[in-house]
Amino acid sequence: MPFVANFPFACILITMVCGIVSSVLKSKNAYRLNIFAASVCFALSLMLLLFMINEPTSITYMMGHYPAPWGNEIRFGPLEALLATIFCFIMLSSLIAGRKDAFIDIKESKINTFCLMMNLLLSSILALIYTNDLFTAYVFIEINTLSACALVMAKGNGRSISSAFRYLIMSLLGSGLFLLSIILLYSVTGHLLMPNIYESVQILIATNEYMVPLTVIIGFAVTGIAVKSALFPFHTWLSFAYESSTCAASSILSGIVSKAYIILLIKIFYRVIGFENIVALKINNVLFVLGAIAMIAGSISAIKETKIKRIVAQSSVSQIGYIFVAMGLGTQAGMIAAVLHMIVHALTKSMLFSASCGLIAASDQKKKLKNLKGAAYRNPIAGIGFVIGALSMIGIPFFAGFASKYYIATASISSPEKMGVLLALIAVSTVLNAIYYVKVISVIYNKKDSDTKRVSSGNMYILGMTMFIVANLSLGIFYQPIVDIITIGLQLF
Amino acid sequence: MKTMKNKITAVFKKFIDGDFDIEAKEIKVKPEIKSEHKEQSMKERYLIWHDNHGVHSFKTIYAGCSIFVCVTLAVILLYTVSYLPAYGNPLNPANNEVSDRYTEFGLEETGAVNTVAGMILDYRAFDTFGESAVLFVAASIVMMLLKKDEKKRSKHLEDHSRDPIIKHIAQVIVPCLLIFGVYLVLNGHLSPGGGFSGGAVMGAGLILYSSAFGYRKASKVITDKLLRNIVFVSFCFYAVAKGYSFFTGANHIPTGIPLGTAGNIISSGLILPLNIAVGLIVTCTMYSFYALFNKGEI
Numbered sequence: 001m002p003f004v005a006n007f008p009f010a011c012i013l014i015t016m017v018c019g020i021v022s023s024v025l026k027s028k029n030a031y032r033l034n035i036f037a038a039s040v041c042f043a044l045s046l047m048l049l050l051f052m053i054n055e056p057t058s059i060t061y062m063m064g065h066y067p068a069p070w071g072n073e074i075r076f077g078p079l080e081a082l083l084a085t086i087f088c089f090i091m092l093s094s095l096i097a098g099r100k101d102a103f104i105d106i107k108e109s110k111i112n113t114f115c116l117m118m119n120l121l122l123s124s125i126l127a128l129i130y131t132n133d134l135f136t137a138y139v140f141i142e143i144n145t146l147s148a149c150a151l152v153m154a155k156g157n158g159r160s161i162s163s164a165f166r167y168l169i170m171s172l173l174g175s176g177l178f179l180l181s182i183i184l185l186y187s188v189t190g191h192l193l194m195p196n197i198y199e200s201v202q203i204l205i206a207t208n209e210y211m212v213p214l215t216v217i218i219g220f221a222v223t224g225i226a227v228k229s230a231l232f233p234f235h236t237w238l239s240f241a242y243e244s245s246t247c248a249a250s251s252i253l254s255g256i257v258s259k260a261y262i263i264l265l266i267k268i269f270y271r272v273i274g275f276e277n278i279v280a281l282k283i284n285n286v287l288f289v290l291g292a293i294a295m296i297a298g299s300i301s302a303i304k305e306t307k308i309k310r311i312v313a314q315s316s317v318s319q320i321g322y323i324f325v326a327m328g329l330g331t332q333a334g335m336i337a338a339v340l341h342m343i344v345h346a347l348t349k350s351m352l353f354s355a356s357c358g359l360i361a362a363s364d365q366k367k368k369l370k371n372l373k374g375a376a377y378r379n380p381i382a383g384i385g386f387v388i389g390a391l392s393m394i395g396i397p398f399f400a401g402f403a404s405k406y407y408i409a410t411a412s413i414s415s416p417e418k419m420g421v422l423l424a425l426i427a428v429s430t431v432l433n434a435i436y437y438v439k440v441i442s443v444i445y446n447k448k449d450s451d452t453k454r455v456s457s458g459n460m461y462i463l464g465m466t467m468f469i470v471a472n473l474s475l476g477i478f479y480q481p482i483v484d485i486i487t488i489g490l491q492l493f
Numbered sequence: 494m495k496t497m498k499n500k501i502t503a504v505f506k507k508f509i510d511g512d513f514d515i516e517a518k519e520i521k522v523k524p525e526i527k528s529e530h531k532e533q534s535m536k537e538r539y540l541i542w543h544d545n546h547g548v549h550s551f552k553t554i555y556a557g558c559s560i561f562v563c564v565t566l567a568v569i570l571l572y573t574v575s576y577l578p579a580y581g582n583p584l585n586p587a588n589n590e591v592s593d594r595y596t597e598f599g600l601e602e603t604g605a606v607n608t609v610a611g612m613i614l615d616y617r618a619f620d621t622f623g624e625s626a627v628l629f630v631a632a633s634i635v636m637m638l639l640k641k642d643e644k645k646r647s648k649h650l651e652d653h654s655r656d657p658i659i660k661h662i663a664q665v666i667v668p669c670l671l672i673f674g675v676y677l678v679l680n681g682h683l684s685p686g687g688g689f690s691g692g693a694v695m696g697a698g699l700i701l702y703s704s705a706f707g708y709r710k711a712s713k714v715i716t717d718k719l720l721r722n723i724v725f726v727s728f729c730f731y732a733v734a735k736g737y738s739f740f741t742g743a744n745h746i747p748t749g750i751p752l753g754t755a756g757n758i759i760s761s762g763l764i765l766p767l768n769i770a771v772g773l774i775v776t777c778t779m780y781s782f783y784a785l786f787n788k789g790e791i
Contacts, residue, residue, distance in 0.1 A: 001743070001744065005743075006740065006743070006744070009739060009740070009743070013732060013736045013739075016622075016626065016732055017729065017732050017733075017736075020629070020725060020728045020729055020732065021725075021729070023633060023721070023725065024721060024722070024725050061743050062742055062743045063618075063619040063739045063742070063743065064615070064616070064618055064619065064738055064739055064742040064743075065615075065738070065741075065742035065748070066602070066615075066616050066742070069590070069591045070591060070594055070595070070616050071616050071617060071619075071742075072617055072618070072619035072620060109640075110637050113633050113634075113636065113637040114637075116630075116633055117630070117633070117634075120626060120630055127623070133620075135617075135620055136619060136620055136623065139620050139623035139624055139627070140623055142623075142627045143623060143626055143627055143630055146627065146630045146631060146634060147630055149634070150630070150633075150634045150637060153637075153638065154637070161638075180570070184573060184577070186587065187577050187578060187585075187586070187587055188577065188578065188586055189586055190585070190586035190587040190588070190589045190591070191589070191591065200586065210576060210577075212572070212573060212576040213573050213576050213577055216569060216570075216573045
């Protein structure tokens with residue numbers, strides 16, 4: 001086993017330990033430690049990714065002295081390494097960009113708990129990416145749920161607490177459904193390890209045994225994860241949670257927390273149930289329809305919003321719709337497009353949130369769009385970041401969003417019966433996206449009767465935004481290697 | 494026609510400027526309707542109904558929907574359960590090679606007489622690590638949410654004289670509870686018990702002490718800092734010990750930790766210290782939950 005195979009486990013452990021240590025540190029040191037942990041994880045994941053590009057393999061790593069069905073194990077290939085690298089990068093840049101805001105929004109005595117939650121959130125997301133065991137996945141879902149709610153309420157005002165409460169209730173509903181499905185799955189297959197369940201499920205489907213429990217299991221697991229990743233009818237918590245949390249928290253929640261659950265769903269499709277069984281049971285059609293409604297409904301509600309953060313948050317609903325629509329095509333090409341769009345959305349949306357926080361901070365913390373006139377002149381880097389993110393989300397060529405929308409559109413060729421609907425949906429949704437993003441851009445660059453004097457945003461903010469901008473632009477131009485890694489990764493998944 | 498066009502341009506301009514708020518209604522003082530008979534339009538009638546009965550009927554619909562969802566979920570689950578393998582049947586899928594190894598080789602491989610302890614702290618220690626992290630997160634969140642600021646703290650919490658009956662009974666019970674908890678934790682690898690249950694018993698003992706003898710007396714011994722440090726040290730120990738064990742296991746390096754003779758107090762390698770760490774975490778978590786929910790400080 002190569003030495004890099006130790007890195008995923010090391011990342012999980014480092015983030016955990018740093019979290020625990022930051023709970024006893026002073027606020028500034030805790031934040032520094034948090035940034036340190038994220039950068040170490042980023043470096044380690046990047047090394048793993050480079051190794052995986054050279055020799056694509058799928059490595060099984062034993063957690064302890066006992067092999068898999070008895071002990072725990074994690075498993076990773078190129079796709080997991082890629083996702084971990086990008087998620088650690090987003091974590092790092094959001095922490096850097098959101099530092100000033102965090103110290104304004106959160107009480108000094110609570111910053112260290114905030115850092116603890118950030119660290120544990122990262123470790124749970126990494127564990128969800130790497131895990132090969134459904135029960136381990138559930139344990140880390142619990143950590144993820146609690147720490148994400150804590151991040152929402154870290155601000156401590158009434159609004160953020162009520163949003164956290166909404167989020168908590170919906171999230172717990174999702175975890176509960178997922179737990180029920182694991183329990184039922186255990187009692188019909190007798191396993192918790194993904195490959196073993198896969199074998200048993202294939203036998204059960206071949207012999208047509210336990211079909212009722214199996215259908216309920218798949219339904220509960222998919223619904224549970226859909227609630228947690230804010231698919232259309234379960235998206236109501238999203239805009240409140242993202243709006244009322246502090247800058248770094250909303251970037252991370254929108255960028256990576258909801259994505260971790262989608263990765264888990266892809267894992268369940270491929271490693272637990274088998275993708276051909278999902279297609280045979282027509283689960284993908286349900287996801288396609290819900291995703292399609294989300295694409296339109298999310299955009300329409302974004303047009304109605306008047307606060308910048310809520311516009312960006314409602315746009316997330318529609319973008320998550322894109323991911324589920326691409327998954328719902330039920331083909332390999334669709335899945336590749338879904339994963340690519342997931343990466344693009346994670347990078348872009350976290351940048352948009354960081355940018356809108358910068359714009360709000362440059363306008364005396366006023367959140368309404370009409371108070372943000374000329375904000376892009378007061379904080380130029382936030383304005384540039386917002387424009388790049390908006391163009392990317394609309395799908396202008398040479399920006400990251402174009403690549404993924406293009407892949408979704410071409411993937412639709414592989415399933416002819418959905419092609420017409422999907423192309424029409426993409427066209428309508430693109431126009432709707434353009435309406436609200438162009439509106440925001442025209443407001444923030446509106447020079448008329450507005451103050452255009454620069455407001456200092458701090459070096460850290462500029463550094464974080466630069467990291468985001470560079471990553472987004474390079475993803476928009478060099479998306480081909482990423483697609484290659486995803487393709488190889490899904491074959492080895 | 495021209496006015497219409499102007500109106501649309503004005504609305505569009507407003508929209509571009511970000512002033513446009515679709516949901517905000519224009520507030521106008523309605524002229525009183527004079528005696529002339531005017532039939533209300535459908536929309537007006539709906540708005541009147543909405544103002545008068547809207548909230549009320551929303552509550553009914555909401556209650557109806559939630560009952561419907563719960564009943565549907567219950568019916569689906571009951572229906573599913575009827576298709577599951579019968580309880581206790583030896584041929585069930587859950588009775589497979591996984592549980593066989595735990596029961597047959599558990600003692601030999603982990604050195605723990607209590608197979609459950611061997612399972613949660615040795616075979617599947619990663620899951621337990623996650624579980625104790627959940628406890629830690631929960632305690633920290635409660636602390637974050639409920640802890641009062643230094644300034645806002647009430648200087649003299651009313652510590653009215655407690656009931657003598659409770660005091661006398663607590664005097665007898667608290668030491669017994671604490672000793673029993675310690676016993677459960679230390680014997681976790683030999684008999685039923687372990688860190689989670691022993692820690693819960695010890696936590697209950699501390700809570701009883703605090704509620705019988707008053708907050709002031711308890712807070713002299715059990716301070717915020719003490720609890721924090723105990724949890725910090727035990728969690729760090731857990732992480733480091735398990736990190737070592739995971740690392741050596743995955744790289745096939747022997748740990749060099751002797752298993753000892755099964756049945757002795759000092760045996761079964763890391764399970765005993767891990768049990769102590771988990772027990773301390775659970776105790777501190779339980780007590781801090783009580784203290785924070787009760788008074789907002791420890």
